[in-house]
Amino acid sequence: MAEANRKIAFICSKGDLDMAYPALIMGWAALGNGIDVTLFFTFWGLDLVTKKRVDRLEIAPVANTSFKMSMMGLPTGNLGIPNIMGIIPGMTAFASWFMKTKMKALGVPPVREYLQMLSDGGAKMYGCKMTVDMFGIKKEDFLPCIESVVTASDFIDMTEGAQIIFI
Amino acid sequence: MLADLTAIAFNEEGFMTDPSQWTKEIAEVLAKQEGLETLTPEHWKIIDFCRQAGLASGKSPTLRQITTGTGISTKDLFALFPKGPAKKVAKIAGLGKPEGCV
Structure with missing residues (x-):
């Protein structure tokens, strides 16, 4: 082969x-x-x-132009998470939790x-x-x-x- | 006496196109083509699981679905079907190429 x-x-x-x-x-x-x-x-x-x-890897919404609100099921099209919101404490933790949840739903370990x-x-x-x-x-x-x-x-x-x- | 494959339909990648043509005897011939001389009960446990899962969903199970579904470890799965278990298992089980990524 x-x-x-x-x-x-x-x-x-x-x-x-x-x-x-x-x-x-x-x-x-x-x-x-x-x-x-x-x-x-x-x-x-x-x-x-x-x-x-x-077990503590994260994804930060700040300066991440690909992170659109529509990923969360909101009908906002190309609207991203504004950087000013991204700097709010807990936003990175939220984004990381969100991605982990999505991956888990797909059966990704x-x-x-x-x-x-x-x-x-x-x-x-x-x-x-x-x-x-x-x-x-x-x-x-x-x-x-x-x-x-x-x-x-x-x-x-x-x-x-x-x-x-x-x- | 080996099963005769002349009436069996395969696609260009060597996957059977009609899973209903599959028999255990055919699986043994396909296994030989994939370099597995004998199929042990452990092999059959995996093949039987794939047949069930594949016929129920219409798709070949992914390697992770096989390990979680059969309780066979990843190490054992790779040892039982060396050099590429994903395609090998699907071919021997008479199913299509696995579509999932995990």
Whole structure:
């Protein structure tokens, strides 16, 4: 089968709730189709695989031009949440809760569980050495799905022949 | 004696187009084509679940629906149907390509 050796690697650099999902969804689809999957977490992306942060990922309505009120079922068309409202305490928590509710309704698992599914499905996951050093993150701070902390050069070596997607 | 597939309709991706043509004997032949020499009771548990879910909804269940529906872990599912369980299970169960993303 031509697909047998296809490899995909995701570089996850964002720690927002909405930016956590693209690699998880595509990585899971790739595993389901027999493709080798590697995830490399760098910078804010390390939030996704850090025990203290993974269940507290958020999406902020401030300066988020895609966040329309119509997503909440209000007939407001292209009207977004005004930035002045976005700065009200609790708005980010509300938006995060809202997105989590929507995802749950679609049967999409929370990030922690999704990572475990990918890990069980054979995905390899690594942390970025430079960011880990900069943020002062320790091995025990990571979820068990993280195999090790590697340098950028290691990542380039281990993804030879892979299609690389930067998120 | 292997089942004869000449009368079975497949689409260009190798999925059966008429789930009512499916039999257990056909599943065994399809499994061999997918590299699975023998189907164990664990395999059948998954295939039977997919048949039920697929015929009830008209769609192949997703991997997550399979693990939650059968109680078989993700690790075991990937071990039972190595190299791409999503398409393999659907093909062997005589269903279409799974449409869900999770």
